[in-house]
Amino acid sequence: MSDIGYRTKRRFDDIPAGGYRLVLAVLCASALTFFDSRYAEQFQQVRHESQQLLEPLNRVLSYPNRLVVGLSERLRxxxxxxxxxxxxxxxxxxxxxxxxxxxxxxxxxxxxxxxxDSTLSINDHILNAEIISIDPNPNHRVFTLNKGLREGITVGLPVLDAKGIMGQIVESTERLSSLMLISDSRHSIPVRVGRTGDRAILTGMGDNVRLRLDYMPESADIKVGDELVTSGLGDSFPAGYPVAMISDVKRQHGSEFTEAYAKPIAELDSSRHVIVLFRRSLHDEQPVIAPEHVISETNYASP
Structure with a gap:
């Protein structure tokens, strides 16, 4: 009997200490994942504080990659x-x-x-930023930028590369910010067809080369190759910036809307340097139009 107990104890003693630490880490990670998905709103502040604490580590971990890129550019x-x-x-x-x-x-x-006599004015203030890391979650399309609240970056600001709209800021800390791409399944952007002016909503599908066009009427004049630009509706994206190009159109008889898909114009997979655009919404930039009775009184008062 004592020999059985000795063998059992010996079997547990043979497990390396690192194995216990691994099991403990897996259990902790599983628990955090469960509570984060179950109580998302309660853990929002915890995630924000954790990102603040891990901010220096993220910057340090990004240095080797930036060093390799810098050396490779020098060796050309x-x-x-x-x-x-x-x-x-x-x-x-x-x-x-x-x-x-x-x-x-x-x-x-x-x-x-x-x-x-319009009050419309343009504020073209922009800020260059660099992508330093990518969200490891395969269901998300989120990048981390090396600029944050210290440079004036706040939630909702649009982000572009050299070709078009990439996405918008969804979180910002003192030195870093998170960019959600237009290809993220949680992201939608109001657009219009550049050729006809028809409006619709462009929604991400979790694929960097394929977006879905929602709420496009079945009677709309849309075809492959049409360019989609920001419509200016909403408070995030100013009007007129390139977003995507129509790649597929499927018309279904009896359906109220046309099924259409588009390819992003911005290089979502390869862009490393981006531009954060500071600009007031289209609503704030509309010209002030006097009421009709004021115009009439002015006309009658004029000589």
């Missing part, structure tokens, strides 16, 4: 740098021409608004 050959320089010079020339056209358009726009 002189020939590749020369070729890239030529491409950049050509791109700079094109951009300069476009800026000249834009300056003229904005000057004309200002004159027209002055004639309409």
């Amino acid at each position: 050959t002189q020939k590749s740098l020369y070729e890239e320089n030529k491409i950049l010079q050509a791109s700079l020339l094109q951009t300069s021409v476009q800026l000249q056209q834009l300056a003229e358009s904005r000057a004309e726009n200002t004159r027209l608004r002055a004639l309409l």
Whole structure:
């Protein structure tokens, strides 16, 4: 009998100490996952404080990758740098021409608004940021940016890359912020078809190359290749920024809405440098129009 007890004790003694720690870590992780999914609202503050505490660690863990990227860029050959320089010079020339056209358009726009006695004004303040990590949850499409409240980044601000809308800020701490991509299944954005002006809602599907167009009437004139831009409705995205390109249209007889899908214009998988856009909502930028009775009184009072 004592021999059986000795063998049992010996069997547990053979388990390495690291095994106990692993089991304990798995149990703790499972418990945290359960309570976080069950009591999401109660754990919101806990998640926020945890991210604040782990903020220095996230920054430290991002340094090796940034160091490797920096070293690889320094090790490029002189020939590749020369070729890239030529491409950049050509791109700079094109951009300069476009800026000249834009300056003229904005000057004309200002004159027209002055004639309409409009209070509409544009605030084009932007901030460059860098993606330093990705949410490991496969069901989420969330990136971490290296800028936060200290630079003025708040929840709801739109984020773009060089080609179009990427998403918007969903959480911000002192030095970091979280960017939810338009491809996240929890994200929707009001858009309009650039060719026709028809409005709809573009919803993520958890896929960086495929978005779903909701609430597009069956009678709407929409076809593959149409560009979708922000409609300006809501408080987050100003109007006119490229979002996606229609990639598939399926019309079903008897259905009230057209089934359509689009591909994001922004490079959601490869963009590393992004722009956070600070701008007032379209609602705040609308011109002030006097009531009809005020206009009538003004007309009668004029000589």
